[in-house]
Amino acid sequence: MTRSVFTSAAFAALLLVPTPAQAQLPEPVRAMIDAAIATGDEAKVRTVIDIARITNPDDGKELDTILAGFETRLAANEAAQAAAEEAEIRSAGIFENWSGKGELGAFMSSGNADNTGVTASLALTKDGINWRHKLAGRADYQRSEGVTTREQFLAAYELNYKISDRLYAYGLTQYERDRFQGFAARYSASGGLGYDVLTAGPTLSVKAGPAWRRTELIAGTTTSNIAALAAADFDWELSDKLSFTQDASAFIQSGSSTLISDTGLQASISDAVSLRLSYTVEHDTDPPAGAVKTDTLSRITVIYGF
The missing domain is CATH 2.40.160.40 (monomeric porin ompg)
Known part of the structure; x- marks a missing residue:
């Protein structure tokens, strides 16, 4: 089913919620993670964070916090998308869908x-x-x-x-x-x-x-x-x-x-x-x-x- 405009807008808004500022994570690393999050690609985000763990082993807790925040926003988007699709199905007329x-x-x-x-x-x-x-x-x-x-x-x-x-x-x-x-x-x-x-x-x-x-x-x-x-x-x-x-x-x-x-x-x-x-x-x-x-x-x- 085609995603609704509302769902797409909600997803974009959720992903663009700023990541809480981290005290220790270097700014270039944080910028790279934020850029990956902006794509909405879960595999890409996990890959970038995994690389950041290798290059910044002392910042594991901060990286865990960033990943948990992304997963929460991703789950919220999936729930919103499912709800929008169900509402679209329920409201469809006899000649629609x-x-x-x-x-x-x-x-x-x-x-x-x-x-x-x-x-x-x-x-x-x-x-x-x-x-x-x-x-x-x-x-x-x-x-x-x-x-x-x-x-x-x-x-x-x-x-x-x-x-x-x-x-x-x-x-x-x-x-x-x-x-x-x-x-x-x-x-x-x-x-x-x-x-x-x-x-x-x-x-x-x-x-x-x-x-x-x-x-x-x-x-x-x-x-x-x-x-x-x-x-x-x-x-x-x-x-x-x-x-x-x-x-x-x-x-x-x-x-x-x-x-x-x-x-x-x-x-x-x-x-x-x-x-x-x-x-x-x-x-x-x-x-x-x-x-x-x-x-x-x-x-x-x-x-x-x-």
């Missing part, structure tokens, strides 16, 4: 349809003090000689409540449309618990809970089923410019269960723009007549983060 990414690119498919086309998606996230909102949408579309050969749409909204640093409760609603898989609309709703298994280096989040699904088939029939949802989200930054992602989900139910795996490799072009290669496999255990069980989709997309 969203971050996200948009994707646009091409795909090549096999299974129910063998062709190339265009794909577009948008994912938005808003983090609050205890709540997190996620919005996602994706469209894959292809027309060949005036005939639509692929038409797949997805829209989802997920709400998370943070129970602890790693544990959270979730609620998920989802809409899908895929005529080539045999359904005009499929609605899903699920609620349960999620847990952040890995939070440093590679990250892994899992969630599971009961679900309900309603499927409106192209043939005109409608089915409703109680199901179970299990999902995992794995991200691994292989380097500063390259990352690996693996998302998997499963709706298990009587009738046709759905298993989805999305594997991606993302390379950063700039701070905001990335190139992503991904491969998605969707498997329905008992699809409608005329549809194959496994559908695959390879995508090449350009991502813009904001």
Whole structure:
């Protein structure tokens, strides 16, 4: 989150509070320490004070006092910054503090349809003090000689409540449309618990809970089923410019269960723009007549983060 003007001003004011005059510390040494303190760089301040201890071994107590004063002002600034950020989050309007990414690119498919086309998606996230909102949408579309050969749409909204640093409760609603898989609309709703298994280096989040699904088939029939949802989200930054992602989900139910795996490799072009290669496999255990069980989709997309 961007630091507020108030926080920056408060930090500058705290750091510019004069260091209490020392009786014995040589003036050039004191000036060097004050210059380091003015930068606000804790590592630099500690380095300068450590050097001063070597060159002025008899002034250890004075150096301890200076360092303690800097640490106190630094802690006060961090507390003020945290309070300002929390106040900014709490006062944010419904359209504020969203971050996200948009994707646009091409795909090549096999299974129910063998062709190339265009794909577009948008994912938005808003983090609050205890709540997190996620919005996602994706469209894959292809027309060949005036005939639509692929038409797949997805829209989802997920709400998370943070129970602890790693544990959270979730609620998920989802809409899908895929005529080539045999359904005009499929609605899903699920609620349960999620847990952040890995939070440093590679990250892994899992969630599971009961679900309900309603499927409106192209043939005109409608089915409703109680199901179970299990999902995992794995991200691994292989380097500063390259990352690996693996998302998997499963709706298990009587009738046709759905298993989805999305594997991606993302390379950063700039701070905001990335190139992503991904491969998605969707498997329905008992699809409608005329549809194959496994559908695959390879995508090449350009991502813009904001």
